[in-house]
Each structure stands twice: as structure tokens, then as C-alpha cells.
Amino acid sequence: xxxxxxxxxxxxxxxxxxxxxxxxxxxxxxxxxxxxxxxxxxxxxxxxxxxxxxxxxxxxxxxxxxxxxxxxxxxxxxxxxxxxxxxxxxxxxxxxxxxxxxxxxxxxxxxxxxxxxxxxxxxxxxxxxxxxxxxxxxxxxxxxxxxxxxxxxxxxxxxxxxxxxxxxxxxxxxxxxxxxxxxxxxxxxxxxxxxxxxxxxxxxxxxxxxxxxxxxxxxxxxxxxxxxxxxxxxxxxxxxxxxxxxxxxxxxxxxxxxxxxxxxxxxxxxxxxxxxxxxxxxxxxxxxxxxxxxxxxxxxxxxxxxxxxxxxxxxxxxxxxxxxxxxxxxxxxxxxxxxxxxxxxxxxxxxxxxxxxxxxxxxxxxxxxxxxxxxxxxxxxxxxxxxxxxxxxxxxxxxxxxxxxxxxxxxxxxxxxxxxxxxxxxxxxxxxxxxxxxxxxxxxxxxxxxxxxxxxxxxxxxxxxxxxxxxxxxxxxxxxxxxxxxxxxxxxxxxxxxxxxxxxxxxxxxxxxxxxxxxxxxxxxxxxxx
Numbered sequence: 001x002x003x004x005x006x007x008x009x010x011x012x013x014x015x016x017x018x019x020x021x022x023x024x025x026x027x028x029x030x031x032x033x034x035x036x037x038x039x040x041x042x043x044x045x046x047x048x049x050x051x052x053x054x055x056x057x058x059x060x061x062x063x064x065x066x067x068x069x070x071x072x073x074x075x076x077x078x079x080x081x082x083x084x085x086x087x088x089x090x091x092x093x094x095x096x097x098x099x100x101x102x103x104x105x106x107x108x109x110x111x112x113x114x115x116x117x118x119x120x121x122x123x124x125x126x127x128x129x130x131x132x133x134x135x136x137x138x139x140x141x142x143x144x145x146x147x148x149x150x151x152x153x154x155x156x157x158x159x160x161x162x163x164x165x166x167x168x169x170x171x172x173x174x175x176x177x178x179x180x181x182x183x184x185x186x187x188x189x190x191x192x193x194x195x196x197x198x199x200x201x202x203x204x205x206x207x208x209x210x211x212x213x214x215x216x217x218x219x220x221x222x223x224x225x226x227x228x229x230x231x232x233x234x235x236x237x238x239x240x241x242x243x244x245x246x247x248x249x250x251x252x253x254x255x256x257x258x259x260x261x262x263x264x265x266x267x268x269x270x271x272x273x274x275x276x277x278x279x280x281x282x283x284x285x286x287x288x289x290x291x292x293x294x295x296x297x298x299x300x301x302x303x304x305x306x307x308x309x310x311x312x313x314x315x316x317x318x319x320x321x322x323x324x325x326x327x328x329x330x331x332x333x334x335x336x337x338x339x340x341x342x343x344x345x346x347x348x349x350x351x352x353x354x355x356x357x358x359x360x361x362x363x364x365x366x367x368x369x370x371x372x373x374x375x376x377x378x379x380x381x382x383x384x385x386x387x388x389x390x391x392x393x394x395x396x397x398x399x400x401x402x403x404x405x406x407x408x409x410x411x412x413x414x415x416x417x418x419x420x421x422x423x424x425x426x427x428x429x430x431x432x433x434x435x436x437x438x439x440x441x442x443x444x445x446x447x448x449x450x451x452x453x454x455x456x457x458x459x460x461x462x463x464x465x466x467x468x469x470x471x472x473x474x475x476x477x478x479x480x481x482x483x484x485x486x487x488x489x490x491x492x493x494x495x496x497x498x499x500x501x502x503x504x505x506x507x508x509x510x511x512x513x514x515x516x517x518x519x520x521x522x523x524x525x526x527x528x529x530x
Contacts, residue, residue, distance in 0.1 A: 001133065001134060001135060003134075003135040003136060003137040004133075004134060004135075004136065004137060005072050005137050005138075005139070005147070005278065006067045006136050006138070006144075007059070007138070007147050007148075008490055009060060009067065009131070010055055010058045010059055010067070010071070010151075010413065011055055011252050013053040013054075013058065013071050013075070013127075013131070014051055014054035014058060014193045015051060016056065016127065017050075017078070017185065017186060017302060018050050018051045018054065019055050020082075020123060020153045020263065021078050021123065021185045021186065022050065022085055022183075022184065022185050023085075023086055023408060024082075024085040024089065024183045024185075025050075025180070025183040025185065026183050027047065028179075028180050028183055028380050029043070029180055030043075031287045032177055035252075036234060038178070039169075040165045041165075041166060042170075043076070044162075045165065045166050046161035046173075046490075047153065048158055048162055048165070049158070049159050050184065050240070051161050052155040052156075052158040052159050052162075053111070053159060054187070055151065055189060055336060056151075056155040056156065056159075057187065057190075058071065058074075059151045059152055059155070060152070060438075062148065064138055064144075064268050065074070065171055066124070066135070066421075068131055068132065068136070068502070071128075071131050072128040072131055072132060074179060074186050074190070075123070075127050075128045075130055075131070075249070075268075075359045076120075076124045076125070077176050077186070077189070078123070078124075078185055078186045078189070079119050079120045079122075079123035079124030079125075079352055080116070080120065080124070081186065081189050081366065082119060082123055083115070083116050083120075085121035085183055085262070087115070087116075087399070087401050087411060087428065087457075088123060088400065088401070088456075088457040089455045089456050089457060090456075090457070090460060090461070090519050091179075091182045091183065091188075091460070091461055091462060092182075092188060092189040092192060093182065093188075093192045093195075093462055094192045094195040094196040094199060094461070095268070095269070095270055095272065095273055095460060096192070096269055096270070096271045097189075097192055097193060097196040097271075097365055098196060098200070098270075098289070098459045099124050099270045101177060101196075102272050102317060102318070102320065104317045104318075105342075105441075106256055106330075106332065107317060107366050107376065109380040110376070110377075110382070110398055111378065111398060112398070113398055113399050115398070115399060118267055120138055123160060123411070126391065127336070127433055130256045141238050141481045145156070148362070165230055166497040168175075170175050171246075171388055177210075179462075179465050180429065181349070181512050182360070182361075182462070186460070194385070199288070199289050200273070200289060200290075204443070206294060206296065208268075208294060208295065208296060208505075209292070209294055209295045209296065209491055210294060211281060211294050211296045211300070211301060211310040212296070212300070212301030212304055212517040212518070212520075213304055213508075213513075214304075214516075214517050214518055215301050215302070215305045215510075215516070215517040215519075216305055216306040216307050216414070216515070216516055216517070217308075217365070217516070218513055218514070218516065220255060220282075222486075223436060223437055223438050223482060224266070224362070224364065224365050224366070224436075224437055224438070225361075225366070225437060225438045225439075225440070225489040225512070225513060226358065226365075226368075226430065226433050226438070226440075226501065227365075227366065227368070227439070227440045227441070227442070227482070227509075227512060227513070228367075228368045228369075228370060228426055228429075228430060228437045228438035228440075228441045228442075229368070229369045229370070229441075229442045229443075230369075230370045230423060230426060230441065230442065230443040230444075231275060231278075231316075231369065231371045231372060231424065231440050231444065231445075231446055232372050232374045232375075232419065232443060232444065232445030232446060232447065232473070232474060232501075233271070233316055233371075233372045233373060233375055233376050233445065234374060234375040234376055234377060234446070234447060234459060234470045235252065235374055235375050235416065235419065235445035235448070235449075235473060235474040236408075236445075236448035236449050236472060236473065236474070237262065237264065237445075237472040237473055237474050237475075238468075238469065238472065239409075239413060239416055239474075240260075240410065240416065240474045242254065242258075242262075242474070242476065243258045243260070243474070244261050244474050247391065247414040248414055248445060249413050249417050249420060250416075250417075250420045250425075251420065252420050252421055252424035253424055253476070254410075255356060255424075256424065256427055256478060257478070258477065258478045259476060259477045259478075259479075259489075259492055259493060259496050260310065260475075260476040261475040261477075261496055261497075261500055261526075262496065262497050263472075263474060263497060263498060263499045263500060264444060264473050264500050264501065264502075265471050265473065265500070265501040265502070266447045266448065266462060266470075266472075266473050266501070267287065267445065267461055267471055267501065267502040268276075268284070268446075268447060268486055269447050269448070269459050269461055269462075269466045269470040269471060270446075270447060270459060270460045271316065271317070271446050271447065272320055273287075273289075273501060274402060274446040274447050275318045275320040275322060275371075276289075276292040276293075276297070276321055276322055277448050277502065278294065278444070278502035278505045278506075279297040279298050279299060279502075279505065279506065280295065280298075280506065281295065281506050281519055282295075282299070282304040283503040284501065284502070284503060286349035292314070292321065296325075296507050297322055298506045298510065299312075299322060299325070299326050299504070299515060300325055301322065301510065301515065301519060302367060302509065302510070302513060302515065303325065303326060304517075305513075305515055306466075307364055308364055308365045308366070309357075309360075309364040309365070309366045309367070309395075310326040310327065310328065310360035310366075310367050310369075311324055311327050311357050311366075311367075311368045311369070312325070312326055312328045312329070312368075312369045313329045313331050313350045313368070313370050313371065314330055314331060314332065315332050315337065315345055315346075315347050315349070315350055315367070315370075315371060315372060315373045316327070316332070316371045316372060316373055316374075316376070316401055317332075319371060323369070326438075327478060329348060329518050330487070331345060331350045332373070333345065335438075335529045337349035337350070337352075339352070339353050341374055341385065343528030344373075344382050344383075345373070345384070346373075346422075347372045347374065347418075347419070347422045348421075349372070350370045351370075351425060351426060352428055352430065354368060358433065361370045361476060367509070367512055370426070371420065372422070374415070374419055374445070375412060375415045375416065375419070375449060376425045376457060377400075377401075377412075377449060377457075377458050378395075378396075378398040378400050378410045378457065379396050379398045380395065380408070380411035380413075380414070381395060381397075381411045381413050382419070383414075383415035384414050384418035384419065385418070386420070388414050388415075388417050388418045389413075390413070390414055391410035391413050392410060393407050393409070393410060394407055394410045394411040394414065395407040395408045395411045396411070399455070400452065400458075404452075405451065408451050408452055409451055412424070412449070412451055422492040423443055427441055427478050430478075430480060431480065433480075434480040434481055434482065437480070437482075438480065438482045438483040438486065439479070439480030439482070440476065440477065440478065440479045440480060440483045440512060441478045442475075442476075442477050442505075442508070443459050443474070443476050443477075444473060444474070444475040444502060444505065445473035445474045445475065446473070447459050447470060447471070447473060448468075448469045448470040448471060448472055449470065450467060450470055450472050451469070453467065453469060454467070458513065477526075477528065478480065480521045483502045483506050487527055488529050489530055492526075492527065500526060503513050503524065504524050504525070506523075506524070507520055507522070507524035507525040508527055509519050510525070511525035511526075511527050511528055512527060521522050
């Protein structure tokens with residue numbers, strides 16, 4: 001095989017990226033700037049800029065020891081990012097990378113497909129192997145340095161000339177259509193990886209700041225409280241018949257006396273963000289990953305009272321750091337979950353054995369958190385037993401782009417119907433204790449889900465550009481007979497259609513247990529008369 005210089009190799013790989021790894025980027029661009037005679041020059045210049053910028057980036061990272069390893073690694077990773085962007089139209093930002101890092105093997109298998117393997121082989125393994133086998137010709141240090149400087153100058157000149165020549169177009173491109181650059185491959189995922197590392201890793205030991213150490217509950221003669229908090233998964237509000245959806249997806253809940261919050265909004269568009277955010281003391285605007293892991297959450301504050309027994313049961317990936325300092329049980333395995341069929345452990349299995357926990361803590365108030373598998377995609381058809389296949393035909397693959405939007409919605413809605421049964425059974429479970437406890441249940445989904453609208457699937461889009469379907473979530477409360485007497489139900493029913501968000505959860509949980517602490521804000525408590 002003929003030897004080539006690393007300059008030629010870098011240019012060739014950059015051209016490969018432009019031609020085969022940026023279909024989503026160019027599709028999004030053409031949607032905004034259609035292929036017309038007047039736009040043709042700009043589109044050509046944009047292609048040249050992409051080629052020049054890729055070449056510039058790899059040239060800056062190149063050396064005798066780094067060129068091949070970097071190109072091989074970027075190609076392998078980009079084969080996956082290309083697949084997910086082309087198939088689901090997702091954005092590979094730092095939040096999506098965090099989701100990926102926190103995804104377990106079971107969830108990863110839901111995403112596996114023949115098409116993904118094909119992408120990895122043809123856009124990853126084969127070009128990576130060719131690069132590995134190509135012999136590189138390294139000239140002397142001065143020649144290599146001079147060649148690198150020439151390439152850097154040339155690419156910068158091409159970028160500058162393109163920007164200057166079509167400045168009118170690039171002004172709108174950068175100011176009015178910023179989201180277009182989020183699908184540039186591989187530059188944006190490389191940038192997002194750096195952003196993720198900066199947000200996540202620290203040079204020193206993580207010290208968790210305690211909050212609410214003054215938390216206490218005044219002694220009273222009222223019964224102990226038994227509250228179950230259900231954290232839903234990927235349940236968008238507009239697919240709940242409770243919110244006026246045309247299909248009957250909540251037949252059992254509609255028979256219960258619940259307070260449905262029709263305008264509840266998530267803190268994030270992914271589990272990795274929204275779950276720790278909703279239990280934190282921070283609002284969505286103030287929350288960050290580092291703040292979350294360095295500050296105690298509402299479960300810690302409740303624990304500080306020494307009068308509340310807390311249990312977190314998880315049928316999802318994990319608690320995303322929320323339950324690190326309270327009792328935690330993994331119910332995603334048949335070892336603990338007694339209702340597992342064909343490798344899928346059901347949410348209803350989390351109710352089994354709760355009586356033992358309650359009976360063990362009769363002298364305390366009790367908070368039980370159940371983290372659902374819910375509507376975790378893209379394999380919605382796996383999220384419910386066959387008996388719940390109410391809407392047909394259904395999408396029975398994780399290749400959502402191969403299904404019609406109706407088939408996807410049918411499978412998704414069937415999973416909502418199963419969640420409806422699980423939540424109704426949770427209420428029925430609490431009713432058994434209604435004579436001895438003040439009982440209540442909260443339900444709020446972590447985020448919503450896109451089902452193919454405008455070519456978008458799943459979730460995890462940057463919040464500012466995420467569609468309503470990913471931000472607007474299902475949420476409601478149920479109160480037992482005794483608890484409902486201590487709450488101004490009339491006022492609550494008036495407020496239920498007001499805009500709320502997961503920011504309210506921290507203070508509402510403190511309020512329902514009558515916890516007195518300086519971190520409690522009554523005006524953020526949904527149950528407070530304000």
C-alpha cells in the first residue's frame with residue numbers, strides 16, 4: 001500500500017465526514033435554506049466551511065503519535081452519533097452524553113438494531129481499519145511543521161472568504177438558526193464531550209453541602225403520614241385522557257378522586273437532568289449537575305427530622321444520585337421484583353413487599369418513592385404486558401423511523417394505559433392503610449417524549465429548543481379520606497390548572513409532612529394556601 005502524508009489523510013477523512021456523516025445537518029439546513037439558485041452559492045460555501053473546519057481541527061490535533069488514534073476514535077464514535085441523529089433526529093449535546101454514560105446495559109439493548117450495527121461497520125470499523133493499515137509518510141520536523149502551518153492558513157482563508165462573501169446568509173445562520181450547528185458531525189459532539197467533562201469532573205473531592213439541618217416536625221396527636229411518590233418515565237401530558245386526550249388512556253384514574261395538574265412542566269428533557277433537579281432545592285434556571293451532586297436534596301432534609309422513614313425503589317436505571325443517602329432497592333431484576341416476564345420487570349412488582357417496610361416503621365411518617373420504567377423508549381411495545389395492547393397496530397421495533405406515526409403512538413399509548421393500571425393499584429394499596437395513616441400519592445413524570453412529530457423521536461433535546469411534548473408532563477395527586485380533610489381541596493381544585501413545574505416538588509414534599517425548616521418556601525408549596 002502506497003504511503004501518504006498525514007496532511008492528505010486528514011483531508012481525505014474530513015471529506016469523508018462531509019459526504020457521509022452529515023446527512024442530518026444538511027437536511028436541516030436545506031429545510032431552512034431550500035436548494036434554489038439564490039441559495040446555491042451559500043450552500044456550497046457552507047460545505048466548504050465544514051470541510052475546511054474539519055481539516056483545521058484534525059490538523060491542530062495531528063502529530064506523528066496522535067493522528068491515526070484520533071481519527072480512528074472519532075470515526076468509531078461518529079458512526080454511532082450519525083446513526084442516532086439520522087434515525088431519531090436527536091442532538092448529541094452534553095446532556096445526551098450524560099444520558100449515555102448513565103444508561104445501563106438493559107436500556108442499551110433496547111436501542112440496538114441491525115441498522116445500528118451496519119452504521120458501525122460501514123462508517124466506523126471499515127474506515128478505521130483502512131486508516132490503521134495505511135502507511136504514513138512522515139517528513140522531517142521542519143517540513144511537517146511547515147505543511148501544518150500551510151494547511152492551517154489555507155483552511156482559515158477558505159473559512160474567512162466564505163463568511164465574507166456570504167455574510168448576509170451567515171448573519172441569519174448564526175443568529176436566527178443556531179440549532180442548525182447542533183447537528184454538525186463530529187465537531188458538535190466533540191465540543192459537547194468537552195463540555196460534559198468540564199461540568200462533571202472535578203480536581204478535588206466532592207463535598208456534599210448539607211441543607212435543612214434544622215428540619216423538624218412538631219409533635220401532634222394526628223395519625224402518621226404514609227406518602228408514595230411515583231416518578232414516571234417519558235410520560236407526556238397530552239397523551240393523558242385526564243388532560244383531554246382523545247383516547248381513553250387513563251380509564252382507571254378517571255374513576256379516582258384525584259387532583260390532576262394539567263400544566264406541569266419538567267425541569268429537563270432527560271432523566272439524568274430532571275430527576276435530580278426535581279428533588280433538589282434549586283429551580284430549573286439555577287440547577288446544574290455540579291450543584292446537584294454537591295448539595296443535599298429534599299430526601300436528606302426529610303431524613304434530618306429523624307421522624308420520617310424513606311425508601312426508594314427503582315425499576316429504571318437508578319436514582320441519578322438522589323437516593324445515595326437513603327435506603328435504596330433495585331427492582332429491575334427478578335431477584336427482587338417478583339413480576340418479571342421475558343426479561344422485562346414490571347412497575348407493579350414494586351408494590352410487592354411494601355407492607356413489610358410499612359409495618360417495620362409504624363412509629364414514623366413514611367415516604368416511599370417508586371421510580372417507574374414507564375414509557376421508556378424506543379421499545380414502547382416492551383413496556384406493557386400483551387393484555388394491555390388496546391390500540392393497534394403497534395410499532396414492534398426500536399427502529400421508530402421504520403414505523404408509521406400511528407403505530408408508534410399506539411404502542412406508546414398502550415404503555416400509558418399500563419401506567420394507569422399501576423397507579424390505580426398504588427392508590428388501592430394506600431387505601432388499605434387509610435384508617436391508620438394519613439395517606440397520599442404524588443405522581444409526576446420526569447420528562448415527555450417526541451413520537452415522530454417534525455421528525456423528532458425520544459427526548460433529550462436542549463430545553464430551549466425542545467418541543468412541548470418533551471417538556472409538558474403528566475402529574476396528579478391523590479389524598480386519602482383523612483388527608484383530604486386537612487388540605488383545602490376546594491382551593492387546590494381551583495389551582496390545579498395553573499402553570500406548575502418540578503421546581504415545586506421540593507417544597508411540596510416538605511409541606512405535606514409539615515416539616516419546619518429554613519429551606520422551605522411556602523409560596524412554592526402546591527398544597528399551601530397562597
